[in-house]
Amino acid sequence: MADQTSKTGMWIKISDAESARYAMRMSGLSAFWLGANGLLFALLTLMLSFGRGIDMVMLSILGGIGLVMVIVALLIRGGHFWLVPVTSVISAVLLVISLIYGSGYQAIVVLMALGLSIAGLRGWIWMRRKT
Numbered sequence: 001m002a003d004q005t006s007k008t009g010m011w012i013k014i015s016d017a018e019s020a021r022y023a024m025r026m027s028g029l030s031a032f033w034l035g036a037n038g039l040l041f042a043l044l045t046l047m048l049s050f051g052r053g054i055d056m057v058m059l060s061i062l063g064g065i066g067l068v069m070v071i072v073a074l075l076i077r078g079g080h081f082w083l084v085p086v087t088s089v090i091s092a093v094l095l096v097i098s099l100i101y102g103s104g105y106q107a108i109v110v111l112m113a114l115g116l117s118i119a120g121l122r123g124w125i126w127m128r129r130k131t
Contacts, residue, residue: 012119017130020123024084027120028076030113031087034094035069037109038062076120084117084124091117 012023042063069090076083091114098106 011115012123014119014123014126017127020126020130021081023119023123024081024127025077025120027084027087027117027123028073030073030091030116030120031069031076032073033116034091034110034113035066035071035073038066038069040066042066081124081127084120088114088117088121 012019012026014020014023042059045059045062069087072083072086076087091110095107095110095114098110
């Protein structure tokens with residue numbers, strides 16, 4: 001698997017089973033990235049608004065999604081590749097949400113994660129067709 005990434009390192013060329021597995025494992029990285037971002041955002045929101053009225057339900061949902069994404073990422077990195085399409089769908093949904101409600105920074109982070117998720121989905125589709 002020599003030189004399977006593009007010049008930016010984000011788009012993975014899939015030509016064999018090894019590169020497909022690599023792409024699927026990298027989609028776990030995008031899930032971990034999004035989950036860690038969600039957990040960090042929930043923690044920072046909790047710390048910065050301590051003593052003020054905050055929406056604990058929304059904060060719990062954000063922290064819960066972040067925790068689930070981190071667990072999914074660790075499962076994918078461990079070889080549970082059936083979760084790869086889940087990361088692509090969640091990344092696409094989070095991109096739409098961040099474009100509507102979030103800032104430009106959030107949209108860029110989610111867009112980069114979506115690129116890795118789509119590459120992983122391409123690897124998953126390749127594996128389904130070839131094996």
